[in-house]
Amino acid sequence: MARxxxxxxxxxxxxxxxxxxxxxxxxxxFVGFFLMIWFFPNPNAVxxxxxxxxxxxxxxxxxxxxxxxxxxALLNVQDRWGDVRQQFDxxxxxxxxxxxxxxxxxxxxxxxxxxxxxxxxxxxVAILCIATPRRSASILWLFLGIILAETLTKYVFVxxxxxxxxxxxxxxxxxxxxxxxxxxAHKNIAGPVCVFELFILYAARGRVQSSWLVLLxxxxxxxxxxxxxxTSLALLVAVFILSKVVLQTRSFIVILLTVSSAVxxxxxxxxxxxxxxxxxxxxxxxxxxxxFTGRTDVWAMLIRYIxxxxxxxxxxxxxxxxxxxxxAATDGNTWVSVAAYGHQGYLDTAAxxxxxxxxxxxxxxxxxxxxxxxxxxxxxTRLLGMYVSFWxxxxxxxxxxxxxxxxxxxxxxxxxxxIAGIRRCRVESAALKAAPSPARLPSGRQAGRA
Numbered sequence: 041m042a043r044x045x046x047x048x049x050x051x052x053x054x055x056x057x058x059x060x061x062x063x064x065x066x067x068x069x070f071v072g073f074f075l076m077i078w079f080f081p082n083p084n085a086v087x088x089x090x091x092x093x094x095x096x097x098x099x100x101x102x103x104x105x106x107x108x109x110x111x112x113a114l115l116n117v118q119d120r121w122g123d124v125r126q127q128f129d130x131x132x133x134x135x136x137x138x139x140x141x142x143x144x145x146x147x148x149x150x151x152x153x154x155x156x157x158x159x160x161x162x163x164x165v166a167i168l169c170i171a172t173p174r175r176s177a178s179i180l181w182l183f184l185g186i187i188l189a190e191t192l193t194k195y196v197f198v199x200x201x202x203x204x205x206x207x208x209x210x211x212x213x214x215x216x217x218x219x220x221x222x223x224x225a226h227k228n229i230a231g232p233v234c235v236f237e238l239f240i241l242y243a244a245r246g247r248v249q250s251s252w253l254v255l256l257x258x259x260x261x262x263x264x265x266x267x268x269x270x271t272s273l274a275l276l277v278a279v280f281i282l283s284k285v286v287l288q289t290r291s292f293i294v295i296l297l298t299v300s301s302a303v304x305x306x307x308x309x310x311x312x313x314x315x316x317x318x319x320x321x322x323x324x325x326x327x328x329x330x331x332f333t334g335r336t337d338v339w340a341m342l343i344r345y346i347x348x349x350x351x352x353x354x355x356x357x358x359x360x361x362x363x364x365x366x367x368a369a370t371d372g373n374t375w376v377s378v379a380a381y382g383h384q385g386y387l388d389t390a391a392x393x394x395x396x397x398x399x400x401x402x403x404x405x406x407x408x409x410x411x412x413x414x415x416x417x418x419x420x421t422r423l424l425g426m427y428v429s430f431w432x433x434x435x436x437x438x439x440x441x442x443x444x445x446x447x448x449x450x451x452x453x454x455x456x457x458x459i460a461g462i463r464r465c466r467v468e469s470a471a472l473k474a475a476p477s478p479a480r481l482p483s484g485r486q487a488g489r490a
Contacts, residue, residue, distance in 0.1 A: 062118045063174055067182060069113040070169045074186045076105060076448070078233060079193060081204075082225040083448035084158075088204050103158070106448070110161045113168040124171045126467050127460055131404040136160065138397050139356045139445065146355020148362050155357035155447060162448045163456050170460045176423055176468065177247075183240045184248065184256075190237070191259050194222025194230065198263075220266040228441065231269025232451045234260045235276050235433060242280075243426035271440050279432045286428055287421050292414030299406055299432065306439030310384055314339045335383045335440065341371050342387040346395070353394040357445065360388070385438025389445060401444065405435060409459050412466040417473065424465045430458030 081088045085099050117124055139156055146152035173179055197205030198220050207216035207227060216227060224230040237260045241253050264273055282302055286295055314336045345367050346353070353359070360366060360381045369377050382388040390398040409431055416424065434455025438444050446452040 062116055063178075065112075065116040066169075066172045066174075067178070069109065069116055069165075070173065070179070070182050071186065072109050072112070073165055073169045074190075076102075076109065077450050077453060078186065078190045079223060081223055083229065083450055083453075088225055102448075106158065106161050106165070110165050110168075113165055113172070117168065117172055120172045120174070123464070123467055124168065127167050127171050127463055129408065129463075131400070131408045135397075135400045135404045138400050139393055142352050142355045142393050142397065145352050146358035147365050147367075148358050149355065151362055152355045152358040158447045159357070159445055162453060166453045166456045167460045170457050171464055176464070180240070180244055180247070180423060180426075184244060187237050187240060187256060190233070191256065194220075194224075194263060195259065197222045216268070219268040220263055222263070227267040227269055229450055231264055231267045231272035232433070232437065232454070234264040234267070234269075235272050235279075236430065236450070236454050238264075238276065239279075239426050239429040239433075242429075243422045246422065271437065275433055275436050279429050279436065282432050283425055283428045286413065286432070287418065287425055290414060290416070290418065292410055295413050296407070296410040299410060299435070302432070303406065303435055303439075306436050307386055310335070310439050311339060311343070311387060314343065337373050338368075338376050338379050338382050339384055339387055341368060341373065341376050342382050342384070342391050346387070346390045349391075349394070351394045351396065353390065353392045353397065355392065357392055357447070359392050360442075381442040383440060383442055385442045385444035388442040392445075405444075405455070405459070409462045412462045416462075416466050416469045424462070427458045427461030427465065430454045431462060432458075434458060 077083045080086060080102070085102055087099075139159075143149060143152045143156055170179065173182075194205070199205070205220065205222055207213065207219045207221055209217040211217075219227050221227045221230045224233070238257060241257050241260070244253055264276070282298070285298060289295060289298075345359075354367065360368065360379070363369070368379060371377055382391065386398065389401055393401075409428075413428070418424065434443075434451055437451050441451070443449040443452040443455075
């Protein structure tokens with residue numbers, strides 16, 4: 041009997057040790073994921089080219105690393121399958137299924153298939169990295185360590201090797217000369233990263249000394265300003281306020297209406313400004329440039345294309361950066377024909393996977409998180425607030441930029457991370473609520489625990 045008890049105890053110790061080992065491997069997968077999206081010059085390709093479309097074909101190395109990271113993250117799930125499985129709900133399955141259905145009908149099916157697989161793998165890695173670590177607090181500490189390394193890296197690029205760390209006069213966009221981009225290929229990649237880092241640092245308040253957080257936050261604010269990422273800077277303030285409003289209520293209806301209204305407002309300023317004189321004037325009064333630096337020409341073309349192809353669109357990611365086959369190439373507008381993307385995620389999504397696809401995307405991007413938030417007991421809103429900020433930034437960023445379903449794009453993956461993080465908080469809240477309190481345990485079990 042004594043031997044049996046000793047063997048059982050030894051088995052539990054071995055199991056616990058194995059659990060620790062798996063947890064460390066999960067941390068390694070997490071770090072590997074961020075090495076690829078925060079330390080590579082272009083998240084879709086190894087290239088320092090300033091052209092936003094430089095990563096349109098990808099590279100074998102990047103593809104190999106993404107598949108390797110996915111396989112590694114999947115291997116480390118082990119005893120976390122129960123929580124991970126809850127990430128894959130009907131909204132996500134329907135969206136991915138519809139995207140796959142548009143691939144055979146795409147303008148260039150082979151390109152569409154490659155980009156769909158890339159997008160799918162990147163999404164799955166992001167979800168696994170957030171859902172698999174056993175302790176939520178460990179995710180925050182991993183973030184802080186990566187932020188420190190990323191901050192040092194981008195400042196080294198700016199000051200030690202400025203030919204890579206800043207936009208140049210002879211680059212693809214000479215008007216960006218002197219703007220900071222760090223190790224990234226473009227300021228529009230670097231800007232959102234600074235914002236995400238500030239959201240993370242704010243979530244760490246109370247767990248890390250304020251002086252250390254300020255020491256990390258100031259370089260992010262400075263870099264964001266010097267990058268000239270006006271959209272990211274404006275959304276930093278707007279999202280901070282909106283997230284506070286969302287976190288103050290537990291009503292699904294109120295959350296859904298609040299977020300939907302914000303998404304409608306930014307789309308009204310952008311999309312409707314091309315269709316309505318009233319909204320055109322509103323946009324002029326709000327931002328001072330009703331053309332959104334020429335973006336309205338692209339949006340008008342996209343609206344026409346969606347009107348002609350409302351059901352399936354051009355096929356998953358088979359509209360931009362596909363050469364002469366792109367519908368933009370024959371538009372007749374010089375600026376539109378050379379654009380790398382539509383600078384409006386909602387229009388771009390409708391153009392590539394149709395209006396039904398956009399509807400399914402909104403179910404995953406807005407309805408699912410709103411439902412989850414309505415079911416969470418707000419005992420500690422710091423980590424939840426971080427995920428909500430990621431989510432809201434991603435939704436609003438697509439009002440003037442295109443990253444929805446954007447393969448390994450930082451802003452897109454952080455939108456996915458935000459949604460997955462909110463689901464994780466809901467799952468953990470439900471588990472905590474279902475766990476019996478010590479007062480409710482039968483007397484025999486209490487005595488056993490004692």
